[in-house]
Amino acid sequence: KRTPLLQAISAKHSKTVSLLLQNPSCDVNLATSTETSELGKAPLILACKLQYLSVIRELLNHPKCDLLLRDHQQNQAFHYFLATSMRSDEYLELFNIFIEKLMALGKDTLNSQGEAGRTLLHIAVQYNAGTVGTTYTVEEVLIENGSNVLIEDDAGNIPLHYVFLGNKTTNDPVELCALVMQAMKYKSLDMKNSEGNTPLHLAVMKESNICIMLLLKHNVNVSIENNLSNTPIATSIAMRHGNILITFLQQPIDVDLSKCYHTSTTSGLETPKVHGHVWTAEVAHIQPKVIKENSLITLIIKQRSWEGVLSLIINDLHRFHLNYIQVLEAAIANNCYDIALRILTKAKQRAALHEKNSYERN
Known part of the structure; x- marks a missing residue:
């Protein structure tokens, strides 16, 4: 059910693609595939999903290629193009061509939201590996050209949340975190997603030690509670991140360890589910919430190796409301x-x- 052009792209026959594009009767925007993974995907969208760089170049250079078409998941070609951690010189060259053409169509094109409400910047940050030597050109160019750092996706996440979401190679993407925070002008750093988690909550969950110190440097709220009434401090205890807890205890802030950590049988951290380059939402049956609680001091004592933490607490019980x-x-x-x-x-x-x-x- 594919057009010859879509068939050639799917089979990665570059010579056939070139010949077809030279034919004046070839419709470069026609999406006819009935394959579940290809519904509504025009040639450029399919090529971007496959990261077929040579064909992407040819399509971008075609005068009739429409960059703003969407597939049945509401993603445009550029959404798929950004869904990769591989950023070669050729990739970055094509990225700049995309930017130039999209900017010519209107500045707000860079804030286009695709599936699950994710913008181009959400996706770029999610797929950035965050390791030493990683290029941040993609994020920098998007931000410089007007990408809004405060747009929320359907789960309430802003790009800063995405620094700590996804399967990054490193747990501590410091440069990426610093870049996004700077773009935010160090404001709204305590924005909550739909589960009430701030970027600091997610940084604690991911055990991003240096990023946490960077967030603390800019006065994020350590006592802010999510929808389960858990603070980042409580989260660090429940997730057994002793080093992070020590970092919190050494801050000149009010730390109340007399509280409890709450868990729910029907609520948890929503991490984007990625199958290939297709984002899917997991839908759960609605059940009555069962909230369980454990006192923070009990959770700390259970970690028998936390001698340093216990010493800090026992030597200053009243400071910690105990x-x-x-x-x-x-x-x-x-x-x-x-x-x-x-x-x-x-x-x-x-x-x-x-x-x-x-x-x-x-």
């Missing part, structure tokens, strides 16, 4: 008798042992 009896109770409940002994030794006044827990029990 009392001796809370820590002692958690230690005994988890059979951590060495910690219980430390607490008993630390409690210089007998009155400390008469404190009550949250259930008003001694």
Whole structure:
């Protein structure tokens, strides 16, 4: 059901593609394929999905090629073109041709939203590997030419969220994070997505230590809660990221460790699902939410290797909104008798042992 041009592109017969494009009767914008993965895909869209660079060049140079066509998933050719971490010299050359042609059609073309509301910048940031030596030309050029860094996709994510989403080679894409933050003029860094997670929440989940320090340098809110009432600090504890927790504890901020970490059976971090270059949304049946909670100090004590963390906390309990009896109770409940002994030794006044827990029990 494909046109000869679509068939040649799909089979990657470059010579046949060239011959067909030289024929005046060849419709370079016709999308006829009934293949599920090719519905609504015009030749340029299909070539971009396949990252078929030589054919993309020929189509971009064709006077009748329409860059603004969309497939059935609402993606344009440029959305697919950006969905790769491979950025060769030839790729960047074609990228600049795309930019030049799209800008000639109107500045706002670079803010076009495709499937799931993702803009070109969302996709570029998602697919940037974030490793040392990675080029950031794509993101820089998009931003310089008017890509809006505050547009939200359907899940409420802005490009800064995407620094920490996707399967990046590194957990700490520092340069990418710095680039996007600078483009935001260091404002709106605490924007929440639909699950209430800020970029800092996601950075903690990804264990992006240096990015977290960079975010903290620009005064992001460490105490901000997501939809489950979990702060980035609570998230670091629940995900067993001890080094990140120490970073938070050393900040001159109010840290309340008397709170709980909440989990839900029907809610979690929504990471974009990518099958090839097709984004799909996972639809779940609506079920009643069951919220479970664990006290933060209990989660900390369970990590028996967190000696440094516990020392920081025990030496300054009141700063962390804790009392001796809370820590002692958690230690005994988890059979951590060495910690219980430390607490008993630390409690210089007998009155400390008469404190009550949250259930008003001694």
